[in-house]
Amino acid sequence: xxxxxxxxxxxxxxxxxxxxxxxxxxxxxxxxxxxxxxxxxxxxxxxxxxxxxxxxxxxxxxxxxxxxxxxxxxxxxxxxxxxxxxxxxxxxxxxxxxxxxxxxxxxxxxxxxxxxxxxxxxxxxxxxxxxxxxxxxxxxxxxxxxxxxxxxxxxxxxxxxxxxxxxxxxxxxxxxxxxxxxxxxxxxxxxxxxxxxx
Amino acid sequence: xxxxxxxxxxxxxxxxxxxxxxxxxxxxxxxxxxxxxxxxxxxxxxxxxxxxxxxxxxxxxxxxxxxxxxxxxxxxxxxxxxxxxxxxxxxxxxxxxxxxxxxxxxxxxxxxxxxxxxxxxxxxxxxxxxxxxxxxxxxxxxxxxxxxxxxxxxxxxxxxxxxxxxxxxxxxxxxxxxxxxxxxxxxxx
Numbered sequence: 001x002x003x004x005x006x007x008x009x010x011x012x013x014x015x016x017x018x019x020x021x022x023x024x025x026x027x028x029x030x031x032x033x034x035x036x037x038x039x040x041x042x043x044x045x046x047x048x049x050x051x052x053x054x055x056x057x058x059x060x061x062x063x064x065x066x067x068x069x070x071x072x073x074x075x076x077x078x079x080x081x082x083x084x085x086x087x088x089x090x091x092x093x094x095x096x097x098x099x100x101x102x103x104x105x106x107x108x109x110x111x112x113x114x115x116x117x118x119x120x121x122x123x124x125x126x127x128x129x130x131x132x133x134x135x136x137x138x139x140x141x142x143x144x145x146x147x148x149x150x151x152x153x154x155x156x157x158x159x160x161x162x163x164x165x166x167x168x169x170x171x172x173x174x175x176x177x178x179x180x181x182x183x184x185x186x187x188x189x190x191x192x193x194x195x196x197x198x
Numbered sequence: 199x200x201x202x203x204x205x206x207x208x209x210x211x212x213x214x215x216x217x218x219x220x221x222x223x224x225x226x227x228x229x230x231x232x233x234x235x236x237x238x239x240x241x242x243x244x245x246x247x248x249x250x251x252x253x254x255x256x257x258x259x260x261x262x263x264x265x266x267x268x269x270x271x272x273x274x275x276x277x278x279x280x281x282x283x284x285x286x287x288x289x290x291x292x293x294x295x296x297x298x299x300x301x302x303x304x305x306x307x308x309x310x311x312x313x314x315x316x317x318x319x320x321x322x323x324x325x326x327x328x329x330x331x332x333x334x335x336x337x338x339x340x341x342x343x344x345x346x347x348x349x350x351x352x353x354x355x356x357x358x359x360x361x362x363x364x365x366x367x368x369x370x371x372x373x374x375x376x377x378x379x380x381x382x383x384x385x386x387x
Contacts (some may be wrong), residue, residue, distance in 0.1 A: 008305055018227040018367070023311040026220030040287065066281050070274060077273045096318040099273045100221075100311050168220045169378030176371030184363035 002160030009112050013129065019105040020133050025140070025171060027097030031152050034141020036090065037097055040079065044072045045106045045130045049123050052113040064111040073102040106130055139180075144171055202332045207334020212384035215312045217342055217377060219319075222312025225345060226374055230368045237349040240306065241342025245335060247287065248313050251280050252334030255317055256327055276317045284308045312341055348373065 024041065026035035051071050052064070059067050076099050083091040083098075091098075101107065106129055116122050142152050148166035150158040164170050215221050225240065255276055263269055288304055307313070316337045322329040351373055360369065 010352065015228060019224055022227055023224070024311070025223060032262050036372060057302040066278065069277055073273050077270070080273075081270070099277075099318060100315060102273075102277060102305070103309055103311050103314060105309060133381065164379075167378070167382065168218060169375040171220060172371050172375035172378060176368045176375060179371065180364050180368035183366075183368060184361075187363070 004149040009109055013132070016105055016109065016129060017133055020129075021137065021140075021175075023104050024097060024137055025102040025175070026168065027100075028137055028141035028144065028171075029093070029166070030145035030149075031138060031142040032185070033093055034137045034144075035134070036094065037101070040076070040098065040100050041104050041106060041131040041137075042127070042134050044075055044101055045110065045126055047075055048072050048110045049106050049113060049126055052110050053119050055185050056114060056119070059114070063115055063125075064114045065108065068107065068111050069102055072107050073099060076102055080089065106120060106133060140175065143174055143178075147174070199376070202328065205240050205333045206336040209333060209338075209342055210340040211381060213337075214340040214344065214381055215316055216341060217374070217381045218385075219315065221315040222310045222341055224309055224311070225306060226348065226370055227367065232349060234346070234353075235263070235347055237345045238342070241338075241345045243287065244307055244310060244341050245338030247283055247307060247316060248316060248334040248338040248341075248380065249315060249331055251276075251283050252320075252324075252330045253312060253327065254283070255279050256322065256324060256330040259321055276321070277314060280313055280317070281308065312337065344374075344377070345378070353368070373379065 020041070024034075024037045027037050048068050048071055049096075052059075052068060055067075080098055081090065083094075106126060109126060113119055113122055144165055146152050146157050147162055148164075148170065150156060150161035162170075165174060209215070212218075216223060216226075222244075243258055259272070259274060259281070263275065264270060266363075284304060284307060287307075316334060320333060348370060352370060354363075355369055357372070
């Protein structure tokens, strides 16, 4: 029942953040949606971590992945019901990306809490990754909104807009360009990969 | 019959889950040494998992959840079924000599949001079991075909005189973006 080998979690920060983008990128159509998705991911990451720490001795090691996923998806379903009553328009916009946050690599990473001795260190690292992820996603969403509509949350930023960037293909190109820029400016980030997060 | 063909082809082309919904991007966002054999193996496994999970979840949704008005459990049940099927696949492949490589796919396949995503998106759209199976197989094939296309393009791009900062993930994502643009042309059909 070993789904994630322990080496899997030794990957670098950049690797984990990029993987974490996978379930959220489609929903990050504008700044506020991206911010919401990032916040939801951060909150469920923290909640899954706290539950995992609290039940560390009780849950068997083999069940740690399904346990974490079920705790997270239950929270997300409850949040969906909350939105259904109080903010239906947001639920329409985020749609399936709310339950998909349960498969986020940052949430699944909380399963390491069952294995390590130094729980608080691991937990702080996960929360820090979640905060970085929130900023990254909000930045990407804001950039996409700015290029596609020429404004962010109603404030005009550009003289003309390129509606192509509102399409999924535009998002992929933005991300590719941004990653190329990061690689050009800071090539040492690639070496971070061999060292791992620890 | 024509409807089913439309459903199958739609999953591969104009409804391609990666290029239209940006789901299941995880294999394209990480840099690793891959080969055509690896990519094709992963595509086949994902297609099999999607088809199997669509079949099982459709039956459970139709026979248990809907008659008992338990639709609110949908998310939890769907994700559990996907997880159980991944574990089953792992057990099934355990005896084979290629176990180690197969093992390597599993985190990728489980974290692949496309598997869970198509179930969430289409559980109420599909009307019969056959539709669910064909539709899911179409989405899976679309994923596999895209993996193979990107791998083939990558092997050629590697030989081009590109600057170092554009190699790897950046050029892969830009290629994917251009492909998404090309595929959006099909949606008019």
